Amino acid sequence: MSNLNDKITKVATHVSQNEDLIFEKSSPGKKAYRLPPLDVPDVDERALLGAEYVREDLGNMPEVSEIEIIRHFTRMSTWNYAVDYGMYPLGSCTMKYNARINEVVARLDGIAGAHPYQPEKLSQGNLRIMKMLADQLVEITGMDSITLQPAAGAHGEMTGILLIRAYLESQGNPRKKILIPDSAHGTNPATAAICGYQVENLKSNSAGLTDIPSLVAQMNEDVAALMLTNPNTLGVFEQEIHKIADILHEKGGQLYMDGANMNALVGKTRPGDFGVDVMHLNLHKTFSTPHGGGGPGSGPVAIKKHLEPFLPKPVVVANSDGTLRLDYDRPKSIGRVRMYFGNFGMHVRALAYIMANGPDGLRLTTEDAVLNANYIRKKLAGIYDLPYSTPSMHEVVFSDRNQARKGIKTGDIAKRLIDYGFHPYTTSFPLIVPGALMIEPTESESKEELDQFIEAMKAVAEEAENNPEIIAGAPYNTRVSRMDETAAARKPILRWKPKAKSAAE
Amino acid sequence: MRYLPKSQSDRDQMLRELGCATIDDLFAPIPAEYRLTRDLAIPRQYGESEILDFFKQRASENANGYSIFIGAGAYNHYRPVVIDSLISRGEWFTAYTPYQPEISQGTLQAIFEFQSMICELTGMEVANASMYDGSTGAAEAIMMAVRLTGRHSAIIANTVHPEYREVIATYAQHQGLPISHVGYNAETGRVDIKALEAAITDQTAAVLIQSPNFFGTIEDVAAIADLVHKKGALLVVSISEALSLGLIKPPSEADIISMESQSFGVPLGYGGPYVGVIATKEKFVRQIPGRLCGQTVDRNGKRGFVLTLSTREQHIRREKATSNICTNQALIALIASIFMTVYGKQGLRELAKQNLAKTAYAVSAFEKAGAKVLFKNSPFFNEFVVQTKSDSRELNDKLISDKIIGGFPLKKFYPELGNSAVWCVTELNAKAAIDAAAKGVAQ
Numbered sequence: 001m002s003n004l005n006d007k008i009t010k011v012a013t014h015v016s017q018n019e020d021l022i023f024e025k026s027s028p029g030k031k032a033y034r035l036p037p038l039d040v041p042d043v044d045e046r047a048l049l050g051a052e053y054v055r056e057d058l059g060n061m062p063e064v065s066e067i068e069i070i071r072h073f074t075r076m077s078t079w080n081y082a083v084d085y086g087m088y089p090l091g092s093c094t095m096k097y098n099a100r101i102n103e104v105v106a107r108l109d110g111i112a113g114a115h116p117y118q119p120e121k122l123s124q125g126n127l128r129i130m131k132m133l134a135d136q137l138v139e140i141t142g143m144d145s146i147t148l149q150p151a152a153g154a155h156g157e158m159t160g161i162l163l164i165r166a167y168l169e170s171q172g173n174p175r176k177k178i179l180i181p182d183s184a185h186g187t188n189p190a191t192a193a194i195c196g197y198q199v200e201n202l203k204s205n206s207a208g209l210t211d212i213p214s215l216v217a218q219m220n221e222d223v224a225a226l227m228l229t230n231p232n233t234l235g236v237f238e239q240e241i242h243k244i245a246d247i248l249h250e251k252g253g254q255l256y257m258d259g260a261n262m263n264a265l266v267g268k269t270r271p272g273d274f275g276v277d278v279m280h281l282n283l284h285k286t287f288s289t290p291h292g293g294g295g296p297g298s299g300p301v302a303i304k305k306h307l308e309p310f311l312p313k314p315v316v317v318a319n320s321d322g323t324l325r326l327d328y329d330r331p332k333s334i335g336r337v338r339m340y341f342g343n344f345g346m347h348v349r350a351l352a353y354i355m356a357n358g359p360d361g362l363r364l365t366t367e368d369a370v371l372n373a374n375y376i377r378k379k380l381a382g383i384y385d386l387p388y389s390t391p392s393m394h395e396v397v398f399s400d401r402n403q404a405r406k407g408i409k410t411g412d413i414a415k416r417l418i419d420y421g422f423h424p425y426t427t428s429f430p431l432i433v434p435g436a437l438m439i440e441p442t443e444s445e446s447k448e449e450l451d452q453f454i455e456a457m458k459a460v461a462e463e464a465e466n467n468p469e470i471i472a473g474a475p476y477n478t479r480v481s482r483m484d485e486t487a488a489a490r491k492p493i494l495r496w497k498p499k500a501k502s503a504a505e
Numbered sequence: 506m507r508y509l510p511k512s513q514s515d516r517d518q519m520l521r522e523l524g525c526a527t528i529d530d531l532f533a534p535i536p537a538e539y540r541l542t543r544d545l546a547i548p549r550q551y552g553e554s555e556i557l558d559f560f561k562q563r564a565s566e567n568a569n570g571y572s573i574f575i576g577a578g579a580y581n582h583y584r585p586v587v588i589d590s591l592i593s594r595g596e597w598f599t600a601y602t603p604y605q606p607e608i609s610q611g612t613l614q615a616i617f618e619f620q621s622m623i624c625e626l627t628g629m630e631v632a633n634a635s636m637y638d639g640s641t642g643a644a645e646a647i648m649m650a651v652r653l654t655g656r657h658s659a660i661i662a663n664t665v666h667p668e669y670r671e672v673i674a675t676y677a678q679h680q681g682l683p684i685s686h687v688g689y690n691a692e693t694g695r696v697d698i699k700a701l702e703a704a705i706t707d708q709t710a711a712v713l714i715q716s717p718n719f720f721g722t723i724e725d726v727a728a729i730a731d732l733v734h735k736k737g738a739l740l741v742v743s744i745s746e747a748l749s750l751g752l753i754k755p756p757s758e759a760d761i762i763s764m765e766s767q768s769f770g771v772p773l774g775y776g777g778p779y780v781g782v783i784a785t786k787e788k789f790v791r792q793i794p795g796r797l798c799g800q801t802v803d804r805n806g807k808r809g810f811v812l813t814l815s816t817r818e819q820h821i822r823r824e825k826a827t828s829n830i831c832t833n834q835a836l837i838a839l840i841a842s843i844f845m846t847v848y849g850k851q852g853l854r855e856l857a858k859q860n861l862a863k864t865a866y867a868v869s870a871f872e873k874a875g876a877k878v879l880f881k882n883s884p885f886f887n888e889f890v891v892q893t894k895s896d897s898r899e900l901n902d903k904l905i906s907d908k909i910i911g912g913f914p915l916k917k918f919y920p921e922l923g924n925s926a927v928w929c930v931t932e933l934n935a936k937a938a939i940d941a942a943a944k945g946v947a948q
Contacts, residue, residue, distance in 0.1 A: 022618050022846055033585065033852045038859055039936040040866035045752060045858060048865060049884040053723055055754045059625045061850040069587060069846050073615070073839075077596035080603075080611035084595030090604075097508055098599050101553050107589065107772075110564030116776030117575045118568050118910050119901060125566030126775045136547045151637035151777065152832040154819070165679060190819035190829035196679030199824040237534040267545055268532055274539045284832075288508075292836025293612035294602040294796065295635070296778035312675075335675035339578060339640035339668035340776025352560065358550030361506035367528045368509055368516070374531055375519045391534050418608055423601075429820075446510035447519065478607040480809040485606075488801035488813040492790065494631050496621040 007459040010086070010421030010452055016479040019075040023496045026062040032069050060498055079479055080293070081423045087449050091395045091426040091438030092185070092233055094263050094285035099356060102288065102349035111348060116340040120325050127324035130341065131316050133351040134300075137281060140354075140362070141259070142272025143302035149312045149342040153260060154187040156280030156299025157227070159312060161195040162334045163278055163303060164225050164254045166310040170332070171252070175224035181210060183234060183430045185258060188227045197224060204432055208234040208388040210244055219251050225278075229258040230271070233430040234388055235373065235395035235440070237264070245275025254278060259302075262286040263442065264370060264394035267363030277304050283343075287350035298346035312337050368443035369394045372450060376439055379454045383461045387433050394442075400435035403464040408471050410435045413460050415482065416474035420456035506550070568910060572938035576888045576929025577719070577913040578639065578666045578745045579776060580768045582856075583933055585847045588770045588840055598836055602796075606811045607803075612835060613810035616798040619842045626750050626845070626853075627764065628757030629784035634796040635834040639765025640669040642781030643713060643743045644676035645794045645828055646763040649783070650711030650739040651682060652792050652827065653760075658683045659711045660704050662696045664718035666745055667918040673713075694720040694880030694890065696729060705736045715743040716756055720927055721888025722880050723753055730758035747841075749886040751848075751857030761785045770844030771837055780837035791817060794828030856932060860887040864930040867939045871928075874947030879925065888929045890915065890922070893946055897926040904945045909938060911946070 045054050064072070081088070088095035106112065114126055134146045150156040161178065168174045178192035181202045189199045202218060205211040210228065219226075226248055231237045238244060245255045257271050257279035263286045265271070271279050283289045283298040291297070303311070313333040314326035326341075357365060370393050377386070377396040384398035400410040414424030414437075426438035441450060463471050475481065511519075516528070525531060532540065551559065573581040592598055596611060603609030603616075616634045623632035636642035647659045659677070661670055663686050670686075677684050687701045696714055705712065712733045716724035726742060733740040742759040744750065748768040756762060767779040783793055790797075791814065799813035819826040848856055864887045868878050871891055879890040893900060897914035904911045912926030919925070930939060 021614070023621065031851065032847045032849065035855055035859060035932070038862055040863055043862045043865045045861055048861065049723070053753055053884050055750070055752055058751070058850045058853055061622060061625050061853065062846050063849045063851065064846060066587060069843065070591065073591045073843060074594065076611040076614050077594045078611065080596040080600045081608040082596045083599035088601065090601060093601055095601055099508060101556055103593065105557060105560035108560055108564040110567040110569040111560065112772040112774055114567050114775040115573050115575050115581065115773050115910065116579050117577055117913050118573070119905070122568035122905070122910070123775070125563035128566065129563055139546050151641065154829045154831040155637060155641070158829060162675065186820040186823050187829050187831045189824035190826040193824040194680070194829050239534050239536060267541065269535045269539045269541055290598040291601050292598050293600045293839070294835035295832040296834050296837055297832040336668060336671040337675055338638060338672060339666065343778040344775040345772070345778050348560070352556055355548060355551040355556050355559065356508065357506060359544035359547055361550050362545060364506055364509060368511060370531050371516060371519055371528060374523055378523055393534070414605070415607070418605065423608065424605055443509055447515040475607050480607055480610060480803040480807055481805055483606045483803050483809050483811045484801045485811050485813065488799040488811050492813060493800040494620055494790070494797055495624045496617070
């Protein structure tokens with residue numbers, strides 16, 4: 001193909017076998033199952049339930065055979081880029097290697113087959129896993145206590161803000177406002193609003209850090225908390241973190257840390273030591289539980305002692321004989337944020353990951369993540385504009401300023417990068433950097449893969465200079481070209497319908 | 506560390522190129538007084554065989570090889586082996602949210618198929634690409650009804666899963682959303698319709714019921730929908746046993762269905778991860794929380810899929826977003842899709858019917874053995890309430906020696922029912938185990 005140039009070394013055309021929707025492969029009478037014979041008498045459901053409750057027909061549910069199912073989902077899987085294919089430098093999302101042993105242990109019968117309401121005496125192994133993970137995350141964060149119940153990062157944010165609210169309420173006033181930096185994740189303001197708080201934006205300074213004078217000016221006794229991501233979404237460590245904590249604490253506010261970027265800190269520093277009151281962790285980011293095309297996640301919330309009475313219930317506690325139980329008797333608890341005990345399968349995987357690393361492995365992991373980001377920063381600085389020169393931690397944010405002069409935007413560069421065999425970085429975020437390219441390589445990349453990525457980024461920059469049309473039309477070697485997203489939103493088609501029906505409508 | 510692909514000489518070379526003497530130069534932004542100068546106090550690195558041994562040991566401290574007679578929101582169904590075989594492909598489980606549609610068509614088409622199958626199954630017009638689980642999904646459904654009606658309170662039936670009710674209370678408490686509850690008829694175990702009618706006001710945004718409810722009985726959704734709609738409120742129906750839809754008419758009179766799909770091939774997994782879903786009418790689509798996948802075309806007119814209608818979401822609308830939900834449960838939704846595809850149009854019905862037949866057998870076996878089954882004149886699916894002379898927990902303790910995990914004791918949430926437990930029978934409970942359980946309960 002003329003539009004593939006010789007600098008593309010990593011990929012050939014993606015595997016791309018066409019595949020219809022499962023409904024289009026269906027035909028009456030095909031089966032992929034065989035039930036065992038019923039060992040009790042059969043029943044007449046109409047007589048038993050009343051005819052008005054019985055469903056006679058499942059409409060257009062598919063009817064296919066087992067081999068068709070295997071081929072269908074296998075072919076579709078090959079249309080996905082994944083960490084297993086190569087570098088996935090999505091900033092702020094931490095797409096790292098997912099260890100296979102984690103998957104094996106999470107599927108052991110006694111673990112995967114455990115009912116959440118089976119008696120505690122038959123759940124000691126699971127309770128032990130939760131307790132050990134909780135204890136180790138407390139040590140890693142330097143906090144005093146933790147809940148594993150939240151199902152995802154944003155769910156953890158909600159839990160954390162509700163904890164702050166309950167604590168402040170116990171002090172006599174829940175307060176009205178939450179301060180949120182303009183560089184924050186979009187979930188932060190949405191969370192604050194859901195918890196009944198007004199959102200007040202906090203401007204970053206010219207170094208991309210929290211502006212201390214603005215914070216002092218905006219902090220008052222109406223402010224419940226500051227929600228701070230650290231390192232922030234520029235990948236920059238808030239050097240005056242303790243000062244920030246002091247300013248909040250002086251006026252009785254709380255410091256909430258969005259721990260999405262904990263990948264940059266584990267084993268090197270602990271939020272509990274630098275003044276954080278509440279933080280959430282994203283197990284699927286920092287602790288390598290797989291993200292599965294968009295979930296599941298898991299968002300434990302770690303806290304300081306003064307917030308402990310308010311933790312969601314139940315909490316795993318030890319009996320005097322060393323066995324474990326679930327404590328529901330917690331009168332000051334904010335209640336429950338999820339049924340049962342959270343995404344337990346992710347707790348298993350995170351513990352297995354921590355065990356495989358140990359203290360030295362976790363530290364080296366953090367060091368490699370930061371080293372990789374800085375290496376990319378060094379090699380691409382100048383070619384891509386670096387809007388903030390503040391030192392980077394685990395991710396680096398460039399802008400498309402140099403390329404925009406030729407009409408090439410961050411989104412275009414991202415699409416062209418796909419042709420070179422890489423998943424794109426995060427585009428257009430953080431909002432404080434117009435045309436952002438947010439790159440997070442993680443520790444999982446070898447020097448060779450990093451060099452290949454750097455060469456690809458350089459080649460795209462060169463194309464932007466000399467041959468911008470080629471970028472504007474990218475990607476070329478994918479099974480579909482650029483999608484018409486406007487049409488998708490204007491006239492939404494959100495489900496398959498049988499042909500005859502849709503023609504009639 | 507075996508997960509790290511760089512050699513020490515790679516690291517040294519990279520540091521040299523950065524002009525750093527040591528790696529700690531890169532951590533200089535962290536003030537010295539907060540830098541950790543010791544090892545974390547966590548266990549040393551374990552070898553892979555040790556990790557496996559450790560978790561096998563933990564697994565052996567749990568129930569293993571028991572006949573499980575608890576449902577109560579988490580159902581023990583057979584998981585066809587093709588599920589794990591397929592989802593173990595790295596392209597499924599190591600991919601991220603499909604923000605770059607050109608290289609995420611697998612996940613996107615799978616989501617589109619999931620949405621379509623959920624619509625077929627529930628009788629609704631649109632479905633989202635999943636919520637965290639049934640409990641948070643129910644809370645989001647109520648918040649959605651508040652946005653749609655502009656009204657500010659909700660009524661929840663006491664026959665909704667108690668933990669769902671607790672989660673909703675947590676979500677609602679700071680949003681100016683008062684929640685009231687309505688009881689059940691002591692004879693039928695179904696929503697007390699008269700009490701419900703009296704409770705609805707012109708400020709009621711939503712009425713939430715569950716069917717089959719926490720006692721396993723199927724609610725008269727059509728009748729409830731009539732009276733809810735007459736008063737201008739929306740009806741939200743929660744379904745925690747999704748397999749019931751294989752045999753029971755979907756509650757298509759509802760405005761919003763909030764379903765937990767764990768029954769569809771998702772491991773019990775000690776309570777999670779599971780997969781919630783919200784399905785609704787097309788006219789409500791712009792208030793539905795979470796991700797939606799839509800069909801479109803590429804530049805060459807070829808069919809493809811993208812995440813769409815994201816202007817409702819937090820990454821654009823920030824504090825004005827319909828919800829703060831960010832992640833969805835794509836991999837678990839994929840499990841559910843594969844399960845629905847394996848069983849398909851005929852199999853879901855046959856499987857559901859096996860559950861019903863086993864449950865009907867269990868009810869008669871329990872009664873023959875002398876146990877009292879409550880609400881038995883109401884229609885039920887695979888759960889039923891058994892009242893006993895002795896304490897349900899003590900009974901369950903005795904059954905453990907027969908490798909039976911007995912029903913969920915109701916005393917904690919329904920003290921008025923005394924020594925009662927809700928039992929669940931699925932296709933995985935053998936006749937012999939049912940007989941043994943019946944004998945044990947009647948003792």
